Amino acid sequence: MKIDLVSEHASPLAALGGVDAGGQNAHVAELATGLARRGHDVVVCTRRDDASLPHRVGTAAGFVVEHVTAGPAEPVPKDDLLPHMGEFGDRLAERWAADRPDLVHAHFWMSGLAAQRGAAGAGVPVLQTFHALGRVKRRHQGDKDTSPPQRIELEADIALGADKVVATCSDEVAELAEMGLPAERTAVVPCGIDLERFRPGPGGGPPNTHPKILCIGRLVERKGIDIVIRALRRIPGAELLIAGGPPGPRWHRDPEVRRLQEVAERAGVADRTTFLGQVDHERTPQLYRSVDVVVSTPWYEPFGTVPVEAMACGTPPVVSAVGGHLDTVVDGHNGVHVPPHSPAAVAQAVREVLARPRWRAELGAAGVAWARAHYGWNKLVRETEAVYRQVLAAPVVLGGGAT
Numbered sequence: 361m362k363i364d365l366v367s368e369h370a371s372p373l374a375a376l377g378g379v380d381a382g383g384q385n386a387h388v389a390e391l392a393t394g395l396a397r398r399g400h401d402v403v404v405c406t407r408r409d410d411a412s413l414p415h416r417v418g419t420a421a422g423f424v425v426e427h428v429t430a431g432p433a434e435p436v437p438k439d440d441l442l443p444h445m446g447e448f449g450d451r452l453a454e455r456w457a458a459d460r461p462d463l464v465h466a467h468f469w470m471s472g473l474a475a476q477r478g479a480a481g482a483g484v485p486v487l488q489t490f491h492a493l494g495r496v497k498r499r500h501q502g503d504k505d506t507s508p509p510q511r512i513e514l515e516a517d518i519a520l521g522a523d524k525v526v527a528t529c530s531d532e533v534a535e536l537a538e539m540g541l542p543a544e545r546t547a548v549v550p551c552g553i554d555l556e557r558f559r560p561g562p563g564g565g566p567p568n569t570h571p572k573i574l575c576i577g578r579l580v581e582r583k584g585i586d587i588v589i590r591a592l593r594r595i596p597g598a599e600l601l602i603a604g605g606p607p608g609p610r611w612h613r614d615p616e617v618r619r620l621q622e623v624a625e626r627a628g629v630a631d632r633t634t635f636l637g638q639v640d641h642e643r644t645p646q647l648y649r650s651v652d653v654v655v656s657t658p659w660y661e662p663f664g665t666v667p668v669e670a671m672a673c674g675t676p677p678v679v680s681a682v683g684g685h686l687d688t689v690v691d692g693h694n695g696v697h698v699p700p701h702s703p704a705a706v707a708q709a710v711r712e713v714l715a716r717p718r719w720r721a722e723l724g725a726a727g728v729a730w731a732r733a734h735y736g737w738n739k740l741v742r743e744t745e746a747v748y749r750q751v752l753a754a755p756v757v758l759g760g761g762a763t
């Protein structure tokens with residue numbers, strides 16, 4: 361198949377180059393790599409954010425990245441990109457009129473907007489993966505949500521205008537249903553992890569003299585790390601390691617790090633809370649293996665890679681029962697669910713996991729088997745390809761849409 365992936369703000373080249381890149385960059389890079397490996401002709405269209413970038417870049421992974429000129433050829437914050445999506449869509453329309461792909465798969469809502477505008481004339485089917493939904497973000501973040509105000513309404517149009525929405529978890533399918541999208545127009549393909557790297561093994565250091573708990577991720581309020589710090593008060597003797605924040609020595613000036621340090625001071629657990637700063641992704645498997653339990657208690661989570669990485673390394677996760685966690689973590693089998701916003705529930709669950717080593721080992725072993733069965737990229741690329749074939753075999757007749 362000739363497949364164009366559209367990823368307006370997240371270039372896969374950032375992920376391949378190993379520089380600081382978000383989840384969408386890595387997702388698009390893995391998907392493009394896997395599809396190219398399976399013999400498809402894959403082009404990723406991303407916004408030109410640097411005037412010196414060549415128009416087309418061939419990658420060693422076998423796919424091509426095409427830089428689309430839309431707005432200034434310089435970095436623009438994601439929340440300011442919407443005014444340039446019309447131009448992005450017009451450039452895509454030119455590209456697809458000259459060289460029609462079999463299908464287009466857009467990543468993030470703004471890519472969907474541009475892709476549906478670009479594909480309308482050429483009649484190319486468009487699939488959509490949102491990665492995150494504005495209505496969920498707004499529900500939890502309220503006024504702190506910096507997305508453009510039109511996002512929620514436009515996302516509903518994009519969902520209805522797509523031939524298929526490829527959601528990353530079943531909770532997202534429920535949200536899409538509330539947005540008016542029938543279940544048959546959705547498919548679920550979760551996010552993947554690198555199973556070669558994330559696997560059980562030695563932690564790399566001396567055996568722990570006291571229980572260790574890990575929180576790892578972007579240090580933003582909605583990730584709920586303060587909840588785990590407050591729980592630590594009720595987990596005597598344990599150390600909490602917190603990985604994340606800006607790269608390099610800048611991390612300790614980060615306002616969220618400061619806020620979390622204050623939470624630790626006030627809770628009287630600062631001496632048992634260690635901030636590691638941002639840990640190189642290559643080193644994270646060892647970190648997961650070196651701790652007894654991983655805790656991830658965001659307010660909401662579109663997918664949540666961290667618990668899956670933890671499981672793949674054999675360390676049980678304690679997670680808030682929200683979003684993607686409801687699919688990835690089976691309560692009592694390969695991890696533990698707790699309600700969001702509850703330090704008491706986190707403390708109780710962690711104490712139990714720490715107090716029962718045999719159960720902890722069983723959770724760990726079940727997690728390894730579960731992660732290997734469900735979250736390898738090879739499998740997920742094949743599942744995505746199956747959705748593509750389904751769309752090509754039975755195109756949907758759409759009314760309206762986001763064009």
Ligand code: UDP
Pocket residue numbers: 382383576577578603604605637638639640641642644663664665666667669
């Ligand atoms: N991560 C990392 N080093 C850090 C903090 C986080 O490599 O210091 C990685 C982590 O291993 C995971 C990703 O960042 O792969 C976070 O993904 P998740 O889906 O949990 O959250 P997101 O940031 O996408 O909201």
